[in-house]
Amino acid sequence: MKITSSPLNTPTGPVAGTRSDGVNNTNVPASGSAASGKPSVDLSSAARHLSSLENADNDVDVARVQELRDAIASGQLKIDPSRIADGLLASVRDLLK
Numbered sequence: 001m002k003i004t005s006s007p008l009n010t011p012t013g014p015v016a017g018t019r020s021d022g023v024n025n026t027n028v029p030a031s032g033s034a035a036s037g038k039p040s041v042d043l044s045s046a047a048r049h050l051s052s053l054e055n056a057d058n059d060v061d062v063a064r065v066q067e068l069r070d071a072i073a074s075g076q077l078k079i080d081p082s083r084i085a086d087g088l089l090a091s092v093r094d095l096l097k
Helices: 045-054 062-074 081-096
Strands: none
Touching: none
């Protein structure tokens, strides 16, 4: 199984050339336009952090994944259901806080 990320193709705001009330404003310059005529966007710190996570190449420990694959293939992987249940319960507790 290969894990990949793909950019979102859906707009998060109004489409260029229209206002939120549907009026066409293609002749109105975008606010925050740079001197070069290109629009500029200021990202919040949270958005910058999320963007850096999307571009991170080290979000999956490939060596650990291969170890798990080998253990599954050889039948050596030991499943501890109580440990899984404890982890699920801890996750639910965190979500309910």
